[in-house]
Amino acid sequence: MTKGTPSQGKKSGKKNFIRCRRCGKPAYHVRKKKCSACGFGKTPRMRKYSWQKKTKKTYTTKLR
Numbered sequence: 001m002t003k004g005t006p007s008q009g010k011k012s013g014k015k016n017f018i019r020c021r022r023c024g025k026p027a028y029h030v031r032k033k034k035c036s037a038c039g040f041g042k043t044p045r046m047r048k049y050s051w052q053k054k055t056k057k058t059y060t061t062k063l064r
Helices: 005-011
Strands: none
């Protein structure tokens, strides 16, 4: 029985993530049956957190 590089070739062909039906991102976990991007399969609401929101950058001009 060999270990190492020949064994790594057997790992190919398995998919953990596929495209989500709700958000369209390739973040739906096949085994867990839920999307890590939008929460499909776990919650009826869209997954969102306050720390994900970006603040709007404001530019100020120097007045003389």
